[in-house]
Every structure is written in C-alpha cells, then in structure tokens.
Amino acid sequence: MEGRHGVGPHPQPWPQGEHFDPELLEHGDTRNVVDAYRYWKREAVVADIDTRRHSLHIAIENFENDSNIGTVVRTANAFAVNTVHIVGRRRWNRRGAMVTDRYQHLLHHDTVEQLLEWAHTQGLTVVAIDNTPGSVPLETAQLPQDCLLLFGQEGPGVSEQAQQGAVMTCSIAQFGSTRSINAGVAAGIAMHAWIRQHADLSRAW
Numbered sequence: 001m002e003g004r005h006g007v008g009p010h011p012q013p014w015p016q017g018e019h020f021d022p023e024l025l026e027h028g029d030t031r032n033v034v035d036a037y038r039y040w041k042r043e044a045v046v047a048d049i050d051t052r053r054h055s056l057h058i059a060i061e062n063f064e065n066d067s068n069i070g071t072v073v074r075t076a077n078a079f080a081v082n083t084v085h086i087v088g089r090r091r092w093n094r095r096g097a098m099v100t101d102r103y104q105h106l107l108h109h110d111t112v113e114q115l116l117e118w119a120h121t122q123g124l125t126v127v128a129i130d131n132t133p134g135s136v137p138l139e140t141a142q143l144p145q146d147c148l149l150l151f152g153q154e155g156p157g158v159s160e161q162a163q164q165g166a167v168m169t170c171s172i173a174q175f176g177s178t179r180s181i182n183a184g185v186a187a188g189i190a191m192h193a194w195i196r197q198h199a200d201l202s203r204a205w
C-alpha cells in the first residue's frame with residue numbers, strides 16, 4: 001500500500017487501454033499518484049512522465065548514508081526531474097521517498113569524479129548548491145537549461161571536489177542563526193528555482 005487515500009475497485013465497464021492495470025481496476029488504487037494516473041500500470045506512468053521530463057538532473061553526495069535522499073527523490077519526482085544521481089554509498093533510506101523512487105530514474109556513481117565525467121558526456125552544466133564562501137545567491141543566479149544541481153550532505157556539505165567541478169556554487173539566502181538548512185529542503189528550493197526559470201508552467205498538473 002502506497003498511501004492511505006485512493007480509489008476503490010473501478011466500476012464496470014472498465015476503461016480500455018494497455019496502460020490500465022487489471023489488478024488495480026479490480027482491487028482499487030491506493031497509490032500516492034495524481035488522479036490522471038489512477039489505475040495505470042507503473043511502467044505506463046514512468047513512460048508518460050518520460051515524455052515531458054525536464055533537462056534538470058539532481059545529484060546528492062551520499063558518503064555517510066544521508067536520510068534526506070528520500071525527500072530529494074520525492075521532490076524530484078514532483079518536478080519531473082530527469083534523473084536523481086546518488087554519489088558514494090549505494091544504500092540510502094527510502095522511507096522519505098514515499099515510493100516515488102519507483103517512478104523516478106535513479107543512477108549511482110561511486111565517486112564525484114565519475115559523476116562529473118558523466119555530466120560532461122551528457123552536455124550538462126554542473127551547479128553546486130551550498131552556502132560556502134564565494135557562492136553566488138541562488139535568488140538572482142541564472143541557472144543553465146541543461147543543468148545538474150549537486151547537493152552535499154548533513155555535516156560536511158558539498159565536497160571540495162564537487163565544487164571544483166561545478167561552474168558555480170549557489171547559496172540560498174538565510175537570515176536566522178542556523179548555519180544551514182536541511183539538505184532536502186535546500187534541494188526543494190533549488191529545484192523550484194530552476195522550474196521558475198525553465199519549466200513550461202502550462203504543462204503542470
């Protein structure tokens with residue numbers, strides 16, 4: 001079960017189409033999916049999102065098993081991010097993803113170097129996100145269209161190597177006492193900054 005809410009068994013006659021899942025039509029669909037995807041097979045949902053994924057990629061460093069990755073994946077799914085890249089440890093806590101990882105392309109890289117090399121081959125411009133000295137305000141920065149936003153983890157933040165490989169590091173303006181905000185929250189803010197600059201809002205749900 002993917003959510004408390006949902007719809008029950010579909011009344012007869014059932015809708016026609018390859019994308020419908022007979023199991024869901026028969027037993028109901030309690031997944032946390034938008035209404036447009038009710039009773040759809042998972043692969044059909046992924047294929048449909050694939051037709052309008054953004055040229056935005058997200059990467060998060062995972063060298064100490066970061067519990068924020070689930071939150072990042074869920075938000076990336078909501079914004080139809082192309083791929084979420086996990087750098088470092090393969091294992092991450094899927095709880096916060098709320099099953100959205102089943103509809104989101106994920107790619108693992110052992111090292112930051114491998115991630116940067118991959119981004120280069122794909123023609124993506126890497127932007128690190130952290131509030132380190134020398135960073136530029138995200139609020140006024142122009143983000144690249146074909147973009148990979150790279151986040152650090154609780155504690156160390158974005159690694160030196162990641163910042164070296166990025167065209168710039170963008171910071172989110174803060175006004176209180178805390179040194180930083182939660183990485184999952186920071187990722188949501190930064191993803192939305194890209195959405196505001198590049199997404200076709202007429203295609204949002």
Ligand SMILES: C[S@@+](CC[C@H](N)C(=O)[O-])C[C@H]1O[C@@H](n2cnc3c(N)ncnc32)[C@H](O)[C@@H]1O
Binds near residue numbers: 154173
């Ligand atoms: C908890 S922070 C890392 C620690 C931070 N560098 C420090 O000095 O304590 C974890 C990650 O969240 C993101 N982050 C948190 N606050 C941010 C901010 N104000 N601006 C940009 N990124 C931020 C960055 O990606 C960062 O690497």
